Amino acid sequence: MPASTSVSTTARTLLPASFSRTAGYGFTTQQVHGGDEGLHGSSPHGDRVAPIHVSAGFRFEDSAAAAARFTGEEDGFVYSRIANPTTAALERRLAVLEGGAEALVVGSGQAAITTALLGLLQAGDHLLASDHLYEGSRGLFAENFARFGIAVDFVHDHADPAAWQRLLRPTTRALFAESLSNPRNEVLDVAAVAEVAHAHGVPLVVDNTLATPYLMRPLEHGADVVVHSASKFLSGHGTALGGAVVGGRGFAWDRLDAAGAPLFPQLAGASAVLGGRSWVDLHGERAYVEHARHGIAARFGPTLSPFNAFLVQQGVETLSLRMAQHSRSAALLAGWLERQPAVLRVDHASLASSPSAERARRYLPRGSGAVLAVTLRGGAPAARRFIEALQLFSHMTHLGDVRSLVVHPASTTHAHRTEAERERAGIGPGTVRLSVGIEDVEDLQADLRRALVAAELATPHDASLEGSRVDGAA
Numbered sequence: 001m002p003a004s005t006s007v008s009t010t011a012r013t014l015l016p017a018s019f020s021r022t023a024g025y026g027f028t029t030q031q032v033h034g035g036d037e038g039l040h041g042s043s044p045h046g047d048r049v050a051p052i053h054v055s056a057g058f059r060f061e062d063s064a065a066a067a068a069r070f071t072g073e074e075d076g077f078v079y080s081r082i083a084n085p086t087t088a089a090l091e092r093r094l095a096v097l098e099g100g101a102e103a104l105v106v107g108s109g110q111a112a113i114t115t116a117l118l119g120l121l122q123a124g125d126h127l128l129a130s131d132h133l134y135e136g137s138r139g140l141f142a143e144n145f146a147r148f149g150i151a152v153d154f155v156h157d158h159a160d161p162a163a164w165q166r167l168l169r170p171t172t173r174a175l176f177a178e179s180l181s182n183p184r185n186e187v188l189d190v191a192a193v194a195e196v197a198h199a200h201g202v203p204l205v206v207d208n209t210l211a212t213p214y215l216m217r218p219l220e221h222g223a224d225v226v227v228h229s230a231s232k233f234l235s236g237h238g239t240a241l242g243g244a245v246v247g248g249r250g251f252a253w254d255r256l257d258a259a260g261a262p263l264f265p266q267l268a269g270a271s272a273v274l275g276g277r278s279w280v281d282l283h284g285e286r287a288y289v290e291h292a293r294h295g296i297a298a299r300f301g302p303t304l305s306p307f308n309a310f311l312v313q314q315g316v317e318t319l320s321l322r323m324a325q326h327s328r329s330a331a332l333l334a335g336w337l338e339r340q341p342a343v344l345r346v347d348h349a350s351l352a353s354s355p356s357a358e359r360a361r362r363y364l365p366r367g368s369g370a371v372l373a374v375t376l377r378g379g380a381p382a383a384r385r386f387i388e389a390l391q392l393f394s395h396m397t398h399l400g401d402v403r404s405l406v407v408h409p410a411s412t413t414h415a416h417r418t419e420a421e422r423e424r425a426g427i428g429p430g431t432v433r434l435s436v437g438i439e440d441v442e443d444l445q446a447d448l449r450r451a452l453v454a455a456e457l458a459t460p461h462d463a464s465l466e467g468s469r470v471d472g473a474a
């Protein structure tokens with residue numbers, strides 16, 4: 001059987017013994033050691049860092065071993081689209097850091113979201129998503145998934161569990177939200193939304209890109225699946241694209257609907273390629289990630305290159321240090337920016353004025369992350385002058401870099417939305433998104449001060465009217 005049709009359940013990325021080795025250690029210890037024992041065992045050279053294995057496939061010792069790897073009787077790597085030692089090392093570490101049962105890494109955050117949801121949804125199903133999403137996720141759901149016959153609704157008041165409840169349908173098979181939203185830094189009430197999902201028998205999938213497991217571990221609050229754009233804070237240095245899907249523990253993937261049929265037949269039903277067994281029969285609570293790996297990612301093919309896995313792994317090893325600095329600086333700058341006359345509004349969960357302030361206290365004791373939205377009174381002209389006057393902040397559509405970044409959502413990431421939609425999302429003509437880097441905060445403040453002076457020069461006298469158009473948008 002060619003690797004492209006492989007249903008092998010081998011090529012394990014998860015070595016249970018290695019998982020327990022760092023259990024009980026703190027986050028920073030785990031981010032440099034988590035899950036790496038198995039790799040040492042498999043390296044004849046004693047490499048201390050997970051090496052980059054650039055091999056498309058892996059040799060079988062003999063015909064019996066080849067067959068055994070395909071039936072799942074023997075562990076080992078087969079083909080790098082399914083698993084690779086370098087990507088596997090990253091998967092083990094991310095599973096440890098998120099407190100999950102198993103992880104799968106793929107080529108980008110978009111690939112992670114697509115893989116995670118295609119593992120749950122099929123034509124005729126319904127996805128219920130927060131309205132406060134990265135635009136790429138929104139487009140994927142509203143346009144691409146719709147073409148596949150998967151319906152979607154967006155919950156605007158995502159902080160209200162009743163708002164989620166109202167939009168559930170009998171065909172809803174997953175709830176989806178960002179733990180910290182892009183770009184307005186709103187905090188999800190993970191436990192409350194998970195409760196709504198579970199009462200309906202379906203999982204909650206959380207995009208944890210902006211929070212990272214250092215700030216929040218959604219699985220511990222009841223989420224069932226976590227996805228990441230590893231291109232952001234996990235990698236941290238703006239070098240590699242990557243994505244991850246992490247499966248939690250305890251969700252019964254074989255639950256039934258009211259008529260007694262499996263809610264997830266692709267996981268709980270007999271599969272011809274598994275010899276009549278199901279993914280649940282074979283893997284229990286790990287069925288979801290195993291199926292996502294072999295049944296979705298191996299087929300659609302969004303493979304993460306081992307080189308990028310190495311870069312993400314390098315980034316992960318300093319995650320806690322960077323996130324602490326990002327969050328501290330972002331909170332300081334958010335508080336200072338809020339007091340500046342040229343600024344109409346600042347969105348950052350660390351602020352007492354934030355609608356997320358109470359949830360931030362509950363969910364984000366280590367800080368509220370790097371991303372903030374700043375709305376300038378002078379609208380688009382002020383935003384343009386502000387961005388162009390910045391010297392340390394790089395003008396680009398990216399976030400989560402050690403370097404500070406800035407972008408004007410209304411004319412870039414959200415340009416295709418109507419003005420009314422942007423207002424509803426709290427993005428006005430004067431809104432800029434900052435991703436605060438790890439530079440000295442005094443230097444960042446001086447840069448922003450210079451930019452505010454430039455913005456003020458472009459601020460018309462009746463600017464308060466312009467700004468008020470976005471003020472009420474929650």
Ligand SMILES: Cc1ncc(COP(=O)(O)O)c(C=O)c1O
Binds near residue numbers: 232242399
């Ligand atoms: C919250 C969030 N999720 C997913 C993505 C997509 O990630 P990638 O660019 O790695 O595909 C992004 C990108 O900005 C994001 O901000």
